[in-house]
Amino acid sequence: MSDSASYKFTLATNNEEIENFCKDHLSEHQLVIYSTLTEIADNTIIDNPSCVIIDTTEFDDAGLETCKKLKEDEDTFKIPVVILTDADTIEDRLDCYLCGCDDVISTPFEGDEFKARVQVAAKNKQIIDDVQADANEIWETALEAMSTAGELGGLLVAIEKCILCNSYDELSNEIFAACEAYELNVSFQIRSTKGLFFYGNNLTPEKENMENELLSRAKDKSRFFDFGARTIVNFESISLLIKNMPLDDMEKYGRIKDNIAPFLSSADSRIRAIALQMEVEKQRSVLERLISDTQSAVEYIEKQYSEHKEQSGELLERLIQEMDAGFISLNLSEAEECHFRNLLENSKTQIMELYEGGLEIDNSFEKIMFKIRRTLKNGIS
Known part of the structure; x- marks a missing residue:
């Protein structure tokens, strides 16, 4: 053999x-x-x-x-x-x-x-x-595949939760939760039209200021900025500082970079959406105050119209009565009295029609404001 x-x-x-x-x-x-x-x-x-x-x-x-x-x-x-x-x-x-x-x-x-x-x-x-x-080797490959599949599933869930956030505080909680799944110690900076916001866990004021300054200076660096066991991941509206990258496990190191990028990309988009949503809410509030002020003005005008209409009607009625009494002393003929009386009645009718027209305008304003209020209630897209 x-x-x-x-x-x-x-x-x-x-x-x-x-x-x-x-x-x-x-x-x-x-x-x-x-x-x-x-x-x-x-x-x-x-x-x-x-x-x-x-x-x-x-x-x-x-x-x-x-x-x-x-x-x-x-x-x-x-x-x-x-x-x-x-x-x-x-x-x-x-x-x-x-x-x-x-x-x-x-x-x-x-x-x-x-x-x-x-x-x-x-x-x-x-x-x-x-x-x-x-x-x-097959078992390790299978475990790695299952681990990767599990991480991808967790990533999709994290992205979905991120998209549903309506404030920066809610979003920060989801970012911390997603990073904790990889046992990462992180802090991050959010930048938007509403200002600059820093989030970190258990930091002294001095360290918080230092990390915030570091993120501000590194925001224009490459997508991944590595230095030692630390990595900064940059997007337009967010920079994330990872303080404990696993240098002793390069396979996990690579997975973290592969998975954290799409998650932060969704967070970056959500930051801008939240800023836009906050601006819309601000405009909605301004518009609601404007509608309220307009409503008050219309109600005041309506009240004034009604009062003036009533007062004008009373004045014209007294004028007609006084002229009827004066017609006797003026020795006017019946035809002349009828002519003057018709003039006064026509004037009264025209004045009342003017007031009624003003009230119709007021009603039109009411309908417009009702539609605006309903639109605000249903939401502005």
Whole structure:
């Protein structure tokens, strides 16, 4: 059997002939020899050999107990154990297998067969180790994929919450929550037409001023501005200072940068939207005050119209009565009296019509203001 791989073997024997036999036939491999069973048992974890060879021709049952001990230890049970024995009965060989050994080679030992069988045992361990390594890699990849998927799901939720914020304080809480998911210690600066706002946790006034000044100076730097374990992420309306980037985990370091950028982009858009919303609310308030003032003015005018209408009607009525009384002393003909009376009645009618027209204008104002109030109540888009 040809096997070009190089393996590491450990041998427990105090038989010089067997020691030399193993050296001769395993010369292309690494061979560590112990003269006692205690030594090989104590050093197997450290040596981590491809195969353990125990010579029981000298150690008898103690060699089988050592094999059993290695196979019961969770740190060494995967390492193949080959027993060299001078026992020639099936019962003796079964005792070896019952102790957990992987193979039993009986005397007289034939060199090529011995070499082939211990190499097979070593190769099987190598195959198992490779399969385990592949399985571990697949598992780590799966965990990473699940972690990434979980982070992306969390990112989408964070973006959704961010979009629903109606104030900078609400938005700041969502930013802190999103960063806490990555175990990040952050502070940030929000810039808008409404002013400059700084948010940080558990900072002294001196440190707060220092970090705020740092963010102001770095806001025109690149999107990611790295210095040591700190990173500043810049957008038009927000700059975020990360104070504990994981330099010892570059994979996580990269994920943080990949995920924090789209989240802050949504926060940046929301900051401008909140500023616009605040401006609209301000204009709404001004308009509502204007409507209220106009309403008061219209009500005052309406009241004045009514009072003037009533007073004018009373004055004209008295004038007509006085002129009726005066017609007698003027010796006017009936036709002349009728003519003057018609003039006064027509004047009264025209004056009343003017007042009625003013009231119609007032009603038109009322309808316009009602529509404006309803629009404000339903919201201005």
